[in-house]
Structures are given as C-alpha cells and as structure tokens.
Amino acid sequence: MINKFSQKTILTLALACLGSAIVFVLFAVFFSYDSSQSSEKNAKVHTDQPHESSQISLATSPQGVKTYSTPTPEHLKNNQQTIIEQTISVSSGDSLSTVLSDMGISQQDVYRVANARDANSELLRIRPGQDLSIKMELPSGKLTELLYVQSKLKRSLYKRQKDGQFSFVVLLTQPETKRIYKEVTITNSIFRDGIDAGIPQSVLIQLTQIFAWDIDFATDLRKGDSFSLLYEENELEGEVIGAGNILAANFINAGRSFQTIRYDDANNFNYYTPDGLSMRKAFIRSPVDFTRISSKFNPNRLHPIFKTTQPHQGVDYAAKSGTPVKAAGAGTVIYAGELKGYGNTVILEHGQGYSTLYAHLQGFKKGLKANNFVEQGDTIAYVGQTGWATGPHLHFEFRINGIHKDPITVSIPHDAPMSKNVLKRYLPYARTTMTELSSHYSKNFSQQYTAVLKRQRSRS
Ligand SMILES: [Zn+2]
Structure with a gap:
C-alpha cells in the first residue's frame, strides 16, 4: 500500500513512534532487560565503531524523556533508556548489513528490517548517495525505526512492532x-x-x-x-x-x-x-537505416540502353550489406524466398489491401517463414545484393490493392x-x-x- 504524507504528517508519525518506542523501552527495562550485557555491547558499538558521516541528534520526546546525543556510562549505569538517532549516507561498496552494523545494529535486527512485510526487500537495493536514518534504543540496542531515503520524492519508513517485526510504509512527496x-x-x-x-x-x-x-x-x-x-x-x-x-x-x-x-x-x-x-x-516509410536513396520510384523509367519503359516499382535504399531490414508494418509473411531478378525476397501482407516487398536481401531473419506474424519494426531480413543488383541495397515496394505506390509520397494511414x-x-x-x-x-x-x-x- 502506498500512502502520501506531508512533512508534518511524517514528523507527527515520527514523534508518535518515538513515544511508543519509549513505552516499549519501559516494558523492556522492567521485565526483561539484562543491563550488564547490553550496556557493554552498546558502549562498545558507539565507542569503537564511530561512522564519520553519522549525525547524532539531541531531541526531546513528547513525553519529556530526553534523548541524548551519545550514551554515557552514567546513563547506562542508571538503566536510563535513551533513543539515539543517526543518519548515514550510503557509499559505494556498502551493503545494508555493513551500514547498519556500523551504526551498531544487531544482525538479527538487520534481518528483521530487511524482511519487513510487504516491503519487497527494497532495503537490499540501497544505492550510493541514498540516506538511512535510524532510531536505536539504548541500552537494549534495539533498532526501533529506520527511514530509508531513496530520493527527494520517495522515502520508506520501517517501524518496530510489539512482536519485534517491522512495519513498512512508503512516504511519497509529490x-x-x-x-x-x-x-x-x-x-x-x-x-x-x-x-x-x-x-x-x-x-x-x-x-x-x-x-x-x-x-x-x-x-x-x-x-x-x-x-x-x-x-x-x-x-x-x-x-x-x-x-x-x-x-x-x-x-x-x-x-x-x-x-x-x-x-x-x-x-x-x-x-x-x-x-x-x-x-x-501503420507503416514505417523507410524500413532500413540507409545511407542514400540510390533509385527513386519511377513508373515511366526509360531503360538507359534499350530506351524502353522499364518502370521502377519501388525505392532503392543503399545500405551496407547485413544492415537489418524492418517490417514496415505489422502483418503476415506471405513469401520468404528467392524470386527471379529480385533475389532473396520477403513479402508481407498487412490487411486492408496493403502489402510490402523487400528484395535483394542477403538473408532472412533466422526462422522467418511464410505465415509468420511480424510486428512493425521487427527485423525480418538483412540488406544484400542478391538477384539483379549492382551494389548492396534494399529494393522496397509498397502496394495498395496490388497497385504500386511511391513509398516516399504515399499517404500512410494512422495506427x-x-x-x-x-x-x-x-x-x-x-x-x-x-x-x-x-x-x-x-x-x-x-x-x-x-x-x-x-x-x-x-x-x-
Ligand atoms: Zn529497385
């Protein structure tokens, strides 16, 4: 579930959480807390493993219980519960485990927060530059809250529940x-x-x-x-x-x-x-990345030698051999093979009377055969110079109801x-x-x- 919170809401939430954390601490202190072990552990964590970029804040909880910047032996001796806050910027090479360990969080809590319900393990994908802010309860050393700042627009808040598991909520800033x-x-x-x-x-x-x-x-x-x-x-x-x-x-x-x-x-x-x-x-006008148009559509082209009309029924796009040839539109392969003069040729039928033809191909896309369906832009073959061709190029024809149209100027229907x-x-x-x-x-x-x-x- 995704909720949108204003800064104010987040602050209120944070304070409320702090409050409940303190209540929880009191329970812990009175019923199940083993002071000597935990205080030793925490004292060690915070003296031996300081993190350069950690910020420890001094704040007052709504109940008036002070949270201290650093735990002092005095507090620990008196079993005085303390909440400390730290923020760390993730550096390259950091993992959730190393960052949280640096802040003194136990591996058990690392595991629990990483596996918070519905959180999709997103904490395991922390990236350099992102921030992790934690609240930790002393002297028990329990992680009570973690704020994962993914970006200026997205933060995730993990809060410890009574059963020790973590709840998870996404805070989005619009x-x-x-x-x-x-x-x-x-x-x-x-x-x-x-x-x-x-x-x-x-x-x-x-x-x-x-x-x-x-x-x-x-x-x-x-x-x-x-x-x-x-x-x-x-x-x-x-x-x-x-x-x-x-x-x-x-x-x-x-x-x-x-x-x-x-x-x-x-x-x-x-x-x-x-x-x-x-x-x-519905159609790509030029279905190949070409270097130049080597011959235009010309229904009345005169043969340079015989002086007879030899129409050029398509456009020739010069391109390097092997350049992919794309399907101009979605359709069905009705022919993929050799044709006299045309060399290796593909013909696609697109419905509503439209068909396109691709000739002089070096070869076909692997597996392409008649009755295959292709999407617009799919590679169907490769430029070559098979058939009657003097250099590598794609000969491309565009027909409507069997009549050849100039691919460069034909009016193409919208998709x-x-x-x-x-x-x-x-x-x-x-x-x-x-x-x-x-x-x-x-x-x-x-x-x-x-x-x-x-x-x-x-x-x-
Ligand atoms: Zn041609």
Whole structure:
C-alpha cells in the first residue's frame, strides 16, 4: 500500500513512534532487560565503531524523556533508556548489513528490517548517495525505526512492532508540476536550438519521437522551421527536479503544420492529432537505416540502353550489406524466398489491401517463414545484393490493392484509431489544450502558422 504524507504528517508519525518506542523501552527495562550485557555491547558499538558521516541528534520526546546525543556510562549505569538517532549516507561498496552494523545494529535486527512485510526487500537495493536514518534504543540496542531515503520524492519508513517485526510504509512527496511553454525557430539543429531555449534534452527527444512519423529529422528540417510546445516540469521546493511529458506541440516544417496532444485514457497514453488520430502510423516509410536513396520510384523509367519503359516499382535504399531490414508494418509473411531478378525476397501482407516487398536481401531473419506474424519494426531480413543488383541495397515496394505506390509520397494511414467513446471524451480536451497552447504563441509564430493554414486551405 502506498500512502502520501506531508512533512508534518511524517514528523507527527515520527514523534508518535518515538513515544511508543519509549513505552516499549519501559516494558523492556522492567521485565526483561539484562543491563550488564547490553550496556557493554552498546558502549562498545558507539565507542569503537564511530561512522564519520553519522549525525547524532539531541531531541526531546513528547513525553519529556530526553534523548541524548551519545550514551554515557552514567546513563547506562542508571538503566536510563535513551533513543539515539543517526543518519548515514550510503557509499559505494556498502551493503545494508555493513551500514547498519556500523551504526551498531544487531544482525538479527538487520534481518528483521530487511524482511519487513510487504516491503519487497527494497532495503537490499540501497544505492550510493541514498540516506538511512535510524532510531536505536539504548541500552537494549534495539533498532526501533529506520527511514530509508531513496530520493527527494520517495522515502520508506520501517517501524518496530510489539512482536519485534517491522512495519513498512512508503512516504511519497509529490513534486509541484508546472506547465512550461517554449517556442523555438530552427537555425542550427533541433537539439542545439532547443537546449539554447532552455528545453531539457529529454523533452526534445520526446518531441522528435512524437513527430518521427511525419518529419524525418535527419533530412526534412529546414532553417526557419519552428515549433511551440507545452510540457510539464517537476519542482520540489523551488528546484527543478525533472522534466515531465510533452502535453501539446505545434511543429511547422517546410510550410506544413503538425500538431499533437498527449492523452491518457485508462492508463494508456498516446499522442494524437487534434482530430483524434494516432501520431503513430501503420507503416514505417523507410524500413532500413540507409545511407542514400540510390533509385527513386519511377513508373515511366526509360531503360538507359534499350530506351524502353522499364518502370521502377519501388525505392532503392543503399545500405551496407547485413544492415537489418524492418517490417514496415505489422502483418503476415506471405513469401520468404528467392524470386527471379529480385533475389532473396520477403513479402508481407498487412490487411486492408496493403502489402510490402523487400528484395535483394542477403538473408532472412533466422526462422522467418511464410505465415509468420511480424510486428512493425521487427527485423525480418538483412540488406544484400542478391538477384539483379549492382551494389548492396534494399529494393522496397509498397502496394495498395496490388497497385504500386511511391513509398516516399504515399499517404500512410494512422495506427490504431480511438474508439468512439474515447474520441467523445478526447475532442473537448484536445480543443481546450490547443487553445491553451495557442494562447502563448508569439506574434511571429502566429503569423507563420496562419500562413501555413492559408496555404493548406488553398491547396484543398
Ligand atoms: Zn529497385
């Protein structure tokens, strides 16, 4: 179970725990405490094994029983129960056992706290830089409380129960989430200009991933392209502790505008166009990492020697032999073998009349055969120059209802449409979000966007 606590709640909890610990101590002292053994042990622990980074605090419990910075022989002699607190920062090479032993905790208590119920043994995964704070009762040497500070946002509190086992609760601090607006005109590169504008790199990576289906960032970007975006930034006590998600963006590339909105529905999030179409497309336009396009789609290509029409029904992507070839879309293998001229060839059928063909392959992905189902992006084969090919390249064909289309320009359908119910909830949200985004547009960006809209309208 996960609970959210404010600092105040934690403090109250800590004090309450301290109180109950003291009651427990009193029981222990009166009924079962063997003073000579334990005091010797604890005196030894705290004199012989001081830890450099430990802090021992002086505090007063709610009951007015003093807790002392260090146990003194005087206290121990008088059987006066004392709670000491220490905090240690985990260093590299530390284990839970070594850290807690350094603080004077018995191996039995180390075992008990590490195995606290429902704690998922997370204490065994302590990392350098994290803090462990303990409260230990003297002179019994019992660990009464352990606070494991995993990060600024997450702490776990382990408290000793009457039966000696430890309870466990996660304390989460919610950062303050702010919505940040940025606008960038590209002069160098998306990353250089974006970082200059103060956008975290992780947000820029998100941006290129979201628009990867519409914009080839390696080849399509032009000087003067611009984008505006709204994203989340997490702050804790005024300090930025990390960038969150892109909420909305408008990317103007080569006189076209692409807009996106993040939408979460039933624990699934995705990026959509303002109309509710997925930003993802059903097909990858170029299913190989290529070095250059060596031959374009050309239905009227004249043979250089015979001067007859010899259509080039696909695109040739030059790439090193052995470069993986990916399935352009999810589908079924309907052919994997040799074809005259094409050499080693794979044909995939994607449903709704779509099929793709990959030729001149060096070889197939191990085990690939007809009737296999493949996901978009799965490696299906490797670039080669089998068949009639003068150099290693992938010959890629894209057909709709058997008719060859230019893979570079064909209009590619969007992936996985929203259900009608989701769309109904999405559309009002999309409108509000786009209104919020556009309310921030600079005059310059507004003008650029208006010009794009005008051009798009006159085209249609
Ligand atoms: Zn070709």
